[in-house]
Amino acid sequence: MANYGLGATPGADGIAGQTKGLTQKDFLKILSTQLTLQDPLKPMDNQQFMAQMAQFSALEQTRMGNEKLDAMLAQQAAAQSLGLIGKTVEVASAGGTATGVVTTVSFARGEPRLTVKTAGGELLNDISLSLVSLVRSST
Template structure:
């Protein structure tokens, strides 16, 4: 049974910080809009409340996205640690290699496994997505 990659989901990228507006910038824009509105035709209060609510929802969505990314990283660490000592089958370039997971290291939050084969050969830097079968 093949397993999916452990770690960050492919294709998910963080929001570009330059294109986002933080709370201070939003409030500056909001105050500027109030200062320069037409006194004879002021903007409806409901529009301002709607804008604040939309910004609030956007901030909540960003915080949720960050929390989910952190949760995925913790999950990847947990799943990777669970592989320690397990016998795994890894698909190699020529044939499948069977060995025991001996160590795990993390590079930029992504787990890399080292396995030891029955002939004591060490195969380092394997991504968990390369594992095809896990046995006890």
């Protein structure tokens, strides 16, 4: 019988719940205020201005890359969860750990949720993928 370990897979909530930093709108507001309040006899150096724009561009590209990475992680979690249908899993539950067969996979807010049927016939609904601690081939 093959055993597969499965670590916690973060859902979209882990990153979506974090406070975001400055947005493009905030940056442009700061830049326009800076240009408005600068000394006309000592205007901002073009090199400084270009350096700030380059930094902002790099920051925006990083943010967009992170969004794409989040989407890829969500797709990976979805594919991983679909592969669990029919497999025997151990999941953390209120009473410790429970063992059963994954019968269905649903998606709530883009996060996979499992339904597990225990040997006693009990259905454990709305199980997060991160609660799965062990996966075995069903025999």
